Amino acid sequence: MSLFSFGCIADIMLTDDDRARLVRLSKAVEEPARLLSCELEPGHRGDHYARGSAAASPPMWVRWASAGSVVIVPRPLCGTPRPGSPRGTCKLPVGHDGGCDAGR
Helix, strand or coil: CCCCCCCCCCEEECCHHHHHHHHHHHCCCCCCCCEEECCCCCCCCCCEEEEEECCCCCCEEEEECCCCCEEEEECCECCCECCCCCCCECCCECCCCCCCCCCC
8 A cells, every 4th residue: 555545554465376367367467466465545445446457458456345355357447537637537446436546
């Protein structure tokens, strides 16, 4: 987790099995990070989401509840227009809880 993050503070440490599954499902060339941080806004409801592989189409997201069970899901980007934002559109998964981009 970055000390300069403006999003949710939840992190998850992926197991070797989680990482292998992510590589297999996303057909990733690079090894995924072991530690992932939720990309949603602080105080969001429901599960946490972190980008597992942006290279896959659609991107692969790691979803977990506070209890820590990991689910890897393909989910397209939200894409909500963000006028005035350098990012242009929301890069969170479609259907995410809370506001778009969570300040990242």
